[in-house]
Amino acid sequence: MQQQKSFEQHETGTLYLVPTPIGNLADMTPRAVETLQQVPLIAAEDTRHTQKLLNYFDIHTKQTSFHEHNWQNKRTELIDHLLAGHDLAQVSDAGMPSISDPGKELVAAAVDNNIVVVPIPGPTAGVTALIASGLVPQPFYFYGFLSRKKSEQLEELHQLSTFRDTVVFYEAPHRIKTTLQHMQKVMGDERRVVLARELTKRYEEFLRGTLAELVSWASSNEIRGEFVVMLSGYTGDITAVDQVNDEEMVAISPVDAVKQLIEAGEKPNVAIKQVAKQRGLARQDVYNQYHGLEGK
CATH class of the missing domain: 3.40.1010.10 (Tetrapyrrole methylase, N-terminal domain)
Known part of the structure; x- marks a missing residue:
């Protein structure tokens, strides 16, 4: 001690x-x-x-x-x-x-x-933005910067997609559009997000809306300033998946096996890990197959 x-x-x-x-x-x-x-x-x-x-x-x-x-x-x-x-x-x-x-x-x-x-x-930028975001300020989860690599960022977002707490990220102006697009791909159009940029400066700005709205904004505007990105907590049902028969899982492709688990209510990243373990495959290989990232 x-x-x-x-x-x-x-x-x-x-x-x-x-x-x-x-x-x-x-x-x-x-x-x-x-x-x-x-x-x-x-x-x-x-x-x-x-x-x-x-x-x-x-x-x-x-x-x-x-x-x-x-x-x-x-x-x-x-x-x-x-x-x-x-x-x-x-x-x-x-x-x-x-x-x-x-x-x-x-x-x-x-x-x-x-x-x-x-x-x-x-x-500190994260808390400064959070208290004015309009999202639930506590509890919150501070993540910082997401990975710059596409496959790793998608995996991080999958892991964070069902957090009940508000999640706070930092992002650079030249990456914010792509990051929002990845968030939309993982979480859908309607998840609420708040962007804060140029905090405490003359051009301080907050943008509040759905992922679909913010992707549209980022696609049609010149982006400047460092961003704080705040993701609203997940409010859906998180259901445990019934055990799927191992023989049935092996009889179908890894991608179909992952989809079957997701349809049963499992989170994508957990489903990928389970399929990889059952088949003795590398988790990253199954992840890449499921997201169509092979060869990229």
């Missing part, structure tokens, strides 16, 4: 996790500004981006880069800095460190080395 008392005296330095504005610089909290002013070093996802923020608030603290491409080499250096008794602040380009941004690796290493980790509250 490890017990952390954040504000007692410690031999090591403290790792401060400092959120930065997701758009509007006025959302930077006084405590966040003070922390960045007082620490001797800031670990930033993009030092050029963070420098603009530091200049705005007249902060002169030294920076070092810590991002997805260098964290394996840089983590040891930053842990040594903290073990030597020096504080460190970590920031991402926008919002909370570690939430779909670099950070979790440094936090995990700090915890392993009994270094105090102090989170500073502040902006």
Whole structure:
């Protein structure tokens, strides 16, 4: 068991996790500004981006880069800095460190080395969008970014399609149309979704509607801005499937076997796993056959 008392005296330095504005610089909290002013070093996802923020608030603290491409080499250096008794602040380009941004690796290493980790509250895009979405805000399930690969994204969406909770995703502007189309393919036309883009900025916008409506919007408009995608919880019946005779299942094609289980009420992904296990096939091969992805 490890017990952390954040504000007692410690031999090591403290790792401060400092959120930065997701758009509007006025959302930077006084405590966040003070922390960045007082620490001797800031670990930033993009030092050029963070420098603009530091200049705005007249902060002169030294920076070092810590991002997805260098964290394996840089983590040891930053842990040594903290073990030597020096504080460190970590920031991402926008919002909370570690939430779909670099950070979790440094936090995990700090915890392993009994270094105090102090989170500073502040902006986060997912919750900011959720409370204005009009969807049920709790419970909710934060997923972050879906896979960029088509087959993997479809599988993720199948797994999430019957969640009862509101599901929150992040998506880039150049991928939002395709992602919405995949959601429509998996969940149908009528599932309700809310898109939030350009949060806290001048052109902040919420789009609320069915998947069919939002796919139509994405197909006929120029897409700009980072998106928060919020999927309404599943409200249909989730029925357990009666055991299907193994011999009958083997006598038909894998695709037909999957369809038979789905017709009986099973979720597609579970049906695919069951057929693959019964026939000694790779689950991904059955998945690709069912979705017509072979050769793609």
